[in-house]
Amino acid sequence: MITLDTITDAHERIRPYIHRTAVLTNQTINQRVGAKLYFKCENFQKIGAFKARGGLNAVLQVAANGEGKAITTHSSGNHAQAVAFAARQVGLPAYIVMPRTAPQVKKDAVRGYGAEIIECEPTLEAREQGVREMIERTGAVLVHPFDDDRVIAGQATAAKELIEDYGQETPFDVILTPVGGGGLLSGTSLITHYLSPTTRVIAGEPEGAADAVLSIKSGKVEKAPYINTIADGLMTGLSERTLAIIRQHVADVLTVSDEEIVAAMRLVWERMKIVIEPSCAVPLAAVLKHKNQFAGQKVGIVLTGGNVDLGKLPF
């Protein structure tokens, strides 16, 4: 059970290691949507993504409790960096199982934090097999990218800061995040429920990895009909744990096409002059697609990360 105290404790624990990231607004984008958008810039976070929060909250506890001699995980990107970064802070070795198709810039960053990369085929089976081998060989503890209460509580702290800094006098009507495995979405929906109960939480999901809409409808963890999206951070499906929280606290999931994702990403680059990755543009794409639904509202959006391979841009 992730209570308000769990999240507050997580925030205290990770605070010395993270940035309290800026919240930006943009007049042009507000005019285009007809709403007031507040962008929580986790692309400015340590390791370039919100994942630093969850990774740190888990790894700091593993280290403090002496739960293992090393950390391992599997990740296509930002969580890999987060765990590598967090492990370095506490002086534990990190073994990161990454699909060989992961962007080079993310592999370089993981190595830059001193972690060892174990490359595998880009399937869930291969990734989980790689992690099992690491646990056996090194006595490492798994920090799962999202199916972990500590990770979820850490991710919740991004929306906590957003609400504390900009949602006190006038609460947000909506807060949006993308949904992949559901760690950020779960955490965001919980902390919003605790701190700003009138605020709806909505997720943006790529059409090419649309498992969350299905899972919420059926009530059990479903697979996406097909996986093919530029939003490489959102290809994962939910877990029982994240689905349960999401069904309870998330108002809606809006799906968007890759074309809509790239258009939203380009708008942010051109108008806000900040670098965001495709996965990060999904909630804004959803807001642009469903303008009427957000007209006149106060909308918070967690910009999740900015780790793109500049050699492979979709423009």
Next chain:
Amino acid sequence: MITLDTITDAHERIRPYIHRTAVLTNQTINQRVGAKLYFKCENFQKIGAFKARGGLNAVLQVAANGEGKAITTHSSGNHAQAVAFAARQVGLPAYIVMPRTAPQVKKDAVRGYGAEIIECEPTLEAREQGVREMIERTGAVLVHPFDDDRVIAGQATAAKELIEDYGQETPFDVILTPVGGGGLLSGTSLITHYLSPTTRVIAGEPEGAADAVLSIKSGKVEKAPYINTIADGLMTGLSERTLAIIRQHVADVLTVSDEEIVAAMRLVWERMKIVIEPSCAVPLAAVLKHKNQFAGQKVGIVLTGGNVDLGKLPF
């Protein structure tokens, strides 16, 4: 004579129309240089560049004094947007003479502010001819991109904010800007002389438009040996006016190659997650090239703008 009062007045005049832009720091870049760098983010400024400051300071005075029925200028890019934006604020028509080779994104933005574009050949002669025609035909007043005390005083306000916000307790050792026509550099060197006299002001200049180094040496306005650089905002030469100020108050001009400019630009995009244009990366490129000269120092850098054509990136 541009006094401290001139610049303070300019700041008061333009304050309602501009952002007091953020100052960012980055641990990775600091480590790479071995110095403490403070980036004044004028890429977040209105119109995406510091030029909004000088354009506004001139246009607001033209309007307040009833000096003309319209505004005209010639510019390859950001000054065009600045004048178009400023003219719209005061309700005057703007006629902008732009070389037909200017980036499409900048032309679109100028039109977006309601100004009329007059395209010309990409030579100084054609640009000046275009402006003369506009003055005759429309009774417009020229707001020159840099050879204008009002424009220089406006540009000075970026460094003024940087010094006020981050250079009070411990003064900067150095403040750097790029140099093209010298408006920003002149203004920066003046306000630094007034507010932080122990701080050296240094310019970065592309090797492929290296007129400022020559002009400072000879004491008269020289042409660059050749013009060929990715830094499209810095191809212009100095004027008598800017050269005089620069000779008096600027400590040094450091030249960098296009390769060094692109590497610095990429470093900022990847590590700071912000969009800057090639011209904007020139001072950081100079700092990276001459690390020893800046070791252990407190360094301010004006990031001048973020208006890039995402379809034509040098990565």
